[in-house]
Amino acid sequence: MKVHIVFCHPSKKSYTYEILEQIRLNLDAEKINYSISDLYKMNFQSDMTEEEYEREGFAKTDLPIPKDVKEEQDKMEAADGLIFIYPVWWSDCPAKLKGWFDRVYSVGYAYGQSAASDIRKMTTIKYGLVICTAGHPNDFLEEINIAASMRNIMLDDRLGNRFAKKEMIILGGTLEKEKVRPMHAKIIDSIGNKIKKFCN
Numbered sequence: 001m002k003v004h005i006v007f008c009h010p011s012k013k014s015y016t017y018e019i020l021e022q023i024r025l026n027l028d029a030e031k032i033n034y035s036i037s038d039l040y041k042m043n044f045q046s047d048m049t050e051e052e053y054e055r056e057g058f059a060k061t062d063l064p065i066p067k068d069v070k071e072e073q074d075k076m077e078a079a080d081g082l083i084f085i086y087p088v089w090w091s092d093c094p095a096k097l098k099g100w101f102d103r104v105y106s107v108g109y110a111y112g113q114s115a116a117s118d119i120r121k122m123t124t125i126k127y128g129l130v131i132c133t134a135g136h137p138n139d140f141l142e143e144i145n146i147a148a149s150m151r152n153i154m155l156d157d158r159l160g161n162r163f164a165k166k167e168m169i170i171l172g173g174t175l176e177k178e179k180v181r182p183m184h185a186k187i188i189d190s191i192g193n194k195i196k197k198f199c200n
């Protein structure tokens with residue numbers, strides 16, 4: 001069983017990085033094999049080039065898939081589960097992760113019909129887990145319908161039917177870290193078990 005983590009935060013001093021470290025400890029304790037794409041550390045290119053736009057916008061699947069995109073697709077193909085970890089910025093993921101979806105979900109692979117038979121189609125991944133930290137408390141994000149919007153976009157659209165089982169955990173209330181940290185730690189501790197349950 002193998003899990004791939006897509007992590008998106010620029011700072012190792014962040015609460016989101018703290019969450020990544022806790023997840024790593026949990027996966028190590030549960031003896032779950034994992035790899036990480038640390039998008040800022042890799043300096044992952046999130047902007048589309050004009051050639052990529054030509055490929056995506058007009059479904060020109062004969063145009064090449066960039067090497068860095070192919071590498072990310074390879075990591076997904078090798079994984080039974082994917083975990084996305086990021087902070088909520090303006091009610092969504094950071095632009096770098098949005099750019100990861102723009103580029104890595106290439107036409108013919110993650111969506112759309114592929115005329116060329118040699119184009120690889122994305123394999124359905126057993127489990128997709130989205131973990132985001134948020135300054136606002138969960139209750140408030142639910143009340144103003146932003147939590148529902150985030151679930152709608154991340155789970156229904158971006159993960160979509162590419163994942164057999166998908167979940168989103170909002171670790172809210174980070175403006176008062178000391179108050180929420182124990183509750184968040186408890187949630188993180190359950191992740192290894194979820195992976196074992198859904199990735200087998």
Ligand SMILES: Cc1cc2nc3c(=O)[nH]c(=O)nc-3n(C[C@H](O)[C@H](O)[C@H](O)COP(=O)(O)O)c2cc1C
Nearest residue numbers: 014015016017087088089090091133134135136174
């Ligand atoms: C640019 C920016 C935009 C943010 N937008 C939101 C937001 O829309 N909703 C929210 O609840 N928190 C928002 N926050 C707060 C972050 O979600 C919060 O700081 C993060 O979850 C945890 O902090 P970290 O940066 O230490 O990991 C924002 C923070 C930044 C820096």
